[in-house]
Amino acid sequence: MPKTERSELIDEVKRELIGYLGSGSRIDQSVVAHALDISGFEIADFDRLKAIRFALSEDVRGYVTELESRLRRVRTANEVEAEQRRGEIRGAIDWGQTIRERYARNPQDKALFVTRTPYTEYQLPENIVLKTFLSILAQTAKQDLLAIDRDWRRDLWDDDEIESFIRLFDQNVHVDRIEADHNTVLRPRQLNAARRSRQKLYYRAFELYRRYEKLLDNEFDDDEVTQLLHETLTVPKTTRLFELVCTFRLLGELRKGFDITLQPIETGSGPIAHGRSDKWELRVYHDATGHLKFREKFPEQPQDTYLKRLKDAHESHKRQTSNDNIKPIYQGRPDLIVELRPKDRAYPTNIVIGEVKYTAGNQTLSEGILELNKYLQFARPQQKGFYSWPIDSDEYLFDREEVRIVGMVITDGAPWSISEHQIRHFHANNLNEAECLNWLYSPPDICG
Numbered sequence: 001m002p003k004t005e006r007s008e009l010i011d012e013v014k015r016e017l018i019g020y021l022g023s024g025s026r027i028d029q030s031v032v033a034h035a036l037d038i039s040g041f042e043i044a045d046f047d048r049l050k051a052i053r054f055a056l057s058e059d060v061r062g063y064v065t066e067l068e069s070r071l072r073r074v075r076t077a078n079e080v081e082a083e084q085r086r087g088e089i090r091g092a093i094d095w096g097q098t099i100r101e102r103y104a105r106n107p108q109d110k111a112l113f114v115t116r117t118p119y120t121e122y123q124l125p126e127n128i129v130l131k132t133f134l135s136i137l138a139q140t141a142k143q144d145l146l147a148i149d150r151d152w153r154r155d156l157w158d159d160d161e162i163e164s165f166i167r168l169f170d171q172n173v174h175v176d177r178i179e180a181d182h183n184t185v186l187r188p189r190q191l192n193a194a195r196r197s198r199q200k201l202y203y204r205a206f207e208l209y210r211r212y213e214k215l216l217d218n219e220f221d222d223d224e225v226t227q228l229l230h231e232t233l234t235v236p237k238t239t240r241l242f243e244l245v246c247t248f249r250l251l252g253e254l255r256k257g258f259d260i261t262l263q264p265i266e267t268g269s270g271p272i273a274h275g276r277s278d279k280w281e282l283r284v285y286h287d288a289t290g291h292l293k294f295r296e297k298f299p300e301q302p303q304d305t306y307l308k309r310l311k312d313a314h315e316s317h318k319r320q321t322s323n324d325n326i327k328p329i330y331q332g333r334p335d336l337i338v339e340l341r342p343k344d345r346a347y348p349t350n351i352v353i354g355e356v357k358y359t360a361g362n363q364t365l366s367e368g369i370l371e372l373n374k375y376l377q378f379a380r381p382q383q384k385g386f387y388s389w390p391i392d393s394d395e396y397l398f399d400r401e402e403v404r405i406v407g408m409v410i411t412d413g414a415p416w417s418i419s420e421h422q423i424r425h426f427h428a429n430n431l432n433e434a435e436c437l438n439w440l441y442s443p444p445d446i447c448g
Contacts, residue, residue, distance in 0.1 A: 047216055048140075048144060050215050050216060050228070051136070051140045051144070051212070051216070052140060052144050052145065052148070053228055054140075054211070054212050054215055054228060055137055055140045055141060055144075055145060055157075056145070056153065056156045056157055057228060059208060059211075059224075060137065060208060061156070061157055061161075063204055063205075063208060064137070064161075064165050066200075067134075067165070067168065067201075068168055070199070070200065070201040071168075071172055071174055071175065071201070073199065073201065074122070074127065074130075074174040074175075074201070075124055075126060075127065075197075075199070075202075076121060076122055076124070122174070122177040122178045122179075123178065123179060124193070125187075125189055125190035125192075125193035125194070126190070126193045126194040126197050126199075126202040127178045127180075128178065128179075128180045128184065128186065128190050129186055129190050129191060129193070129194035129202065129205055129206055129209060130175075130178070130194070130201065130202060130205045131175060131178040131179075131180035131181070131184075132180045132181070132182065132184045132186055132209070133205045133208060133209040133212075134169055134175065134205075135169075135180065135181045135182040135184070136182045136209075136212065137165075137169075138165070138166060138169040138170075138182075139182045141162050141165060141166055142166060145157065145162050146159065146162055146163075186209075191206060191209075191210075194206035194209075195207075211224060211225055211228070215228055239358050242356060242358040242412065242428070243286070243287075243335055243356045243358075245428065246336075246354075246356045246410045246428050246431065247272065247284075247286055247336065247356075249428065249431040250284070250336070250338075250354075250431050251272075251273055251284065252431075253431055254273075254275055254282065254284070255275075257277050257280075258275030258276060258277050258280070258282050259275060259276050259277070260273050260274070260275045260282075261273065261274045261275070270285075270288070271283040271284055271285050271288075271290070272284050272285060272286040279342060279343060280340055280341065280342060280343065281340075281341045281342075281343060282338070282339070282340055282341075283337075283338075283339040283341075283348075284336070284337070284338050284339075285334075285336065285337040285338075285339075286335065286336060287333060287334075287335060288333065288337065289333055289334070289337070289382070290337040290339055290382075291339065291348075291381065291382045291386060291387050292337065292351070292379045292380065292381065292382055292397070293379075293380050293381075293382050293393070294330070294331060294332040294333065294334075294374075294375060294378050294379060294380075295328050295330070295331045295378075296328055296329045296330040296331070296378055297328050297329065298310075298311045298314070298328070298329055307329070310329075314327065330374065330378055332371070332374060332375055332378070334353045334354060334355060334371075334375055335354055335355050335356040336352075336353070336354030336355075336356065336408075337351065337352070337353055337354070338350075338351070338352040338354070339351055340352075341387070346387060346388035347381075347387040347388060347389045347390060347402075347403070348387065348403065349402065349403055349404060350403075350404050351379075351397070351403060351404070351405040351406075352405075352406055352407070352408055353372060353375045353376065353379070353405065353406070353407045353408070354407070354408045354409070354410060355368040355369075355371050355372050355375075355407070355408075355409045355410070356368075356409075356410045356411075357409065357410070357411045357412075357414075358411075358412055359411055359412060359414060362414055362415070362416050364411070364414070365409060365411050365414040365416050365425065368409040368411070369409055369423060369425075372407035372408075372409055372423055373407070373423070375407065376398050376405060376406075376407055376422065376423075377396065377398055378396065379396065379397045379398065379405060380393055380394065380395060380396055380397060381393055381395070381397065390402050391403075406422050406423065406424070407422065407423040407424070408423070408424045408425075408426055409423065409424075409425050409426070410425075410426050410427075410428055410431065411425065411426075411427060411428065412427070412428055413427050413428070413429070414427075
């Protein structure tokens with residue numbers, strides 16, 4: 001059976017994420033940012049990633065290209081300001097108002113004048129929309145775009161063009177006189193004024209601003225917004241991509257029984273997802289050890305000849321290289337860990353350790369099964385943390401009856417059936433079957 005094509009994996013991850021985002025499910029910004037940051041500039045805020053992709057989109061770049069010439073036709077209104085002055089005159093004297101003010105205050109006061117000074121008004125509703133949109137774009141350009149030192153970014157919008165836009169925004173006299181910034185909350189009257197304008201400068205600013213709002217609010221009824229999100233959700237490595245596909249499929253199955261909340265995806269960190277049901281609490285970890293530890297040190301006095309010689313070799317290496325660290329005999333970190341804790345217990349009673357292998361071949365599957373067996377044999381409780389374990393940290397969970405610990409290996413269709421109850425093999429395409437979820441709860445004696 002051939003492996004799933006990379007393009008299919010990409011499409012599925014995008015669909016799953018869009019499903020989470022569009023459904024209103026709770027999601028931490030850094031879930032997507034850490035997992036799907038194509039540029040490697042480590043932004044832990046998915047909104048910023050979306051803002052960057054928006055700024056680099058073809059429509060925005062096209063708007064900026066025409067901006068300088070269109071700003072010459074910024075709308076203004078001619079207004080007149082009436083001022084009371086004493087002893088000096090600036091502007092035209094309004095004699096009618098001057099006489100009325102003198103009689104109202106002091107008819108003998110010949111030094112009081114009311115003048116009318118014309119001025120140009122920039123605070124029009126459509127101008128506020130324009131300045132707000134340009135402020136958002138300029139902030140992204142200044143803070144993020146120039147910091148992306150990558151050819152793919154320059155191919156879209158090169159440094160000179162970005163710097164030219166920033167100078168235009170900072171120095172243009174019309175833009176400067178409009179009082180608004182990226183934090184301005186636009187009102188319906190202002191948005192409608194820009195939308196109804198006949199000038200492309202304004203109605204296009206309205207359209208792009210609304211697209212930006214929809215992108216940040218995860219409103220995917222607009223095809224162009226969905227396309228922007230697709231362009232943002234691009235994953236670099238196929239093996240990592242396959243792990244994400246399997247993770248989201250498993251979470252999709254778990255959502256049938258749990259209220260799932262996605263959490264940040266960071267190597268070696270906390271859970272990717274929390275879940276709750278009437279009876280259980282759930283934690284799912286990706287590329288992390290969860291509340292377990294998989295580390296086996298050398299014994300102080302090894303009795304086995306092989307271990308004694310291996311320890312001697314490590315100590316000799318430490319002495320010869322001044323390296324203070326002696327590597328452990330064994331250390332591991334699974335691709336997936338699912339911890340299921342009954343609400344009446346202070347520790348998980350069901351633990352599933354998962355290995356994900358992007359393969360349809362038996363050799364790689366065999367390697368995954370061996371890794372799983374090592375995880376099962378060496379897993380011990382991490383005493384510092386969320387749970388209160390009923391066993392010591394130096395005891396192996398595999399030997400205890402209080403905790404059921406099993407393994408699952410997920411492949412892209414390797415034709416191998418495993419009969420032992422301690423380990424199950426699942427095809428990635430079958431993770432949405434009821435058997436998968438039931439097996440997570442099952443005690444060892446009914447697995448097989």
